[in-house]
Amino acid sequence: MAEKSGADILVECLIDLGVEVVFGYPGGAVLPIYDALFNHPKIRHVLVRHEQGATHMAEGYARSTGKPGVVLVTSGPGATNAVTGITDALMDSIPMVVITGQVPTQLIGTDAFQEADTIGITRHCSKHNYLVKSPAKLAGVVHEAFHIATTGRPGPVVVDIPKNVQIATAPYEKPETFEHASYRPQIKADAGAIASAVEMLAAAERPIFYTGGGVINSGPEASELLREIAALTGAPVTSTLMGLGAFPASSDQWIGMLGMHGTYEANWAMNKADLIVCVGARFDDRVTGRLDAFAPFAQKIHIDIDRSSINKTVEVDLPIVADVASALSDMIALWKDRGHKAADLTEWWARIDGWRARNSLAYPESGEEIMPQEAIAQLYRASRSAKDVIITTEVGQHQMWAAQHFGFDEPNKWLTSGGLGTMGYGFPAAIGAQVGNPDSLVVCVAGDASIQMNIQEMGTASQYRLPVKIFILNNEYMGMVRQWQELTYESRYSNSYSDSLPDFVKLAEAYGWTGIRIEGPQELEAGIAQMIDTPGPVLVDCRVAKLSNCFPMIPSGAAHTDMLLDPSQVEGIMSDEAKALV
Amino acid sequence: MHIQEEYSERHVLSLTVSNEAGILARIAGLFTARGYNIDSLTVADITPDHAISRITIVTSGPPKVIDQIIAQLDRLVPVHKVTDLTDNGPFVERELALVKVAGVGEDRIEALRLADVFRAKVVDTTIESFIFEITGTTDKIDNFIGLMRQIGLVEVGRTGVVGLIRGKEPN
Ligand SMILES: Cc1ncc(C[n+]2csc(CCOP(=O)(O)OP(=O)(O)O)c2C)c(N)n1
């Protein structure tokens, strides 16, 4: 068989694996791969401005399309710049394959120019990683890398390829489908566990579905099945930040997001429930609040494909290790088989409606200034008439307001950095989502501070004519930091003021974008409409009330029932024990 | 504010893993990254083709953390199987130590006498010293070393624990 260079083998593998787009940035140690790409126009390469941008673009692409995101960067600084995005993808379980160049094998370990121990650095922030030392091994590794990134609990996989391995030759044949020797994610649930789950669900008087990003990762079928099992049981549904959209916000059974900035009804329902069915979520500290006060009356069922998520923080009564779609479909089939009918949950719903009536997402009116919550609500109203809408966010108050005030009815439309909370995620993620969904309206809801962390990617959007919209809720503060300082440190605003902000409108124009400034409530509706209607990329500098706080809020270390609903409940100081929590 | 210590118990974990570069670093790194304890760790390949290694880890922590350690180890891609020997009925655990003891006259005789009781073998001798080889449980070796310390312990080398379940492997 004719031999091919490692670089050509890599590119052929990518084509065989159905890869359509690679987000990357060239450098010495990947020049052979760039040359191979030059000859394979089938694969689209999106040239970024900073490697962190490439990783978040790949994440945005992956989360909005369900396909793995692919990144290509050079050795040394290229690889280290990618580390934040790799960690972000690990924390949020996003399928991603990162190909890094490495110095030639004979130079590894010599502190060669642009050498970094990429495998060592990424060992604990990737799902798995490989150093490929021979071109004959490359195809097997690349196919395995995609298999591991996309199956089980998805995550980032790093493939480090020394430059001489890219040039040396070996035969290439598309590998047959294979069984991995040790890696076998459990897809199908134990039948006994499914039966117990169905009986617990049928017997519950105050059941609740607590759903997470795992439902979305499991694929669109899982969201359909979640709707079906919710309809069959009549139980309320809440979700983590990561899971928004898996269950329609427009449903009567939807009671909003839970956790630190979740709704009053969602957190109280978790507290008073007698059965919690956790579906593809992981009892994160932002969700549980104080652990010893978490859901004291509930039996807990936990469906998760990752066994290490089970009993990690909260002990559950019935663990089900399985893919969400598979487990839900088994449960639904058995529920129907056994002829179960939805229990009478009238009393439970009456209590939930009582909590709902507190209207915990209400916010004070302000005649002069734009309330940030109102800006999101208006964006939601305006974009409902638009075609398909994808929202990404940066990290901070604006992220939580977007989660609270924008309603998602479908999965894969809400992209936010939940686990790592990475400022600088949202804008590149929007670019990646737009690449994967050219006809969608993709809006990055940003903060004035976060947007500056990867603002250089404006050039990428211009270059590829990507009509992304950046909607900055500009409060001239790192608002979330300021809010915590107000709550915890008697309003000593140490280094949380966004001084020396650029003129965002002029910046937009400098990159060939349209820039819009919205300064007061009377400009809000028209400004948002203009953003949506303007073709091409648009940046909106929406000036909002500077000192608004995000409520409701469960301060860290507090119980669900100790929720703060408005500023009047804030004392401004905290015990050292509470301060010491994240 | 003070940081509380938690109750912890000792567990012997036995892993089979693919014998590939970096596997030991991956496992050791998992323990450091997540703040778990390693009391001892041994590794050697166990199949004729050198494809599989057995790693025996002695760790300690609260029961919940031990559960997590097992789940986290099991999640590593090259790990085939994790067995908690401590939790799976009777098992055999052994450790080997080389113990160098110096002394003359009565001390020398006492060292030999003790070695006999512990069934330690003399593997090297000079006029002023012995090296004993001893195998047994960690406790037994600890005791032997404790006694030798009173006589004239010079140096100790220990392998760490290896262990296997007795009788048939459970599934
Ligand atoms: C990379 C990174 N650094 C620091 C933080 C800590 N942090 C969380 S929110 C926040 C402020 C964000 O400010 P802005 O983007 O203006 O959003 P706002 O809260 O004002 O809506 C900071 C600094 C972070 N999440 N990510």
Ligand SMILES: [Mg+2]
């Ligand atoms: Mg801000």
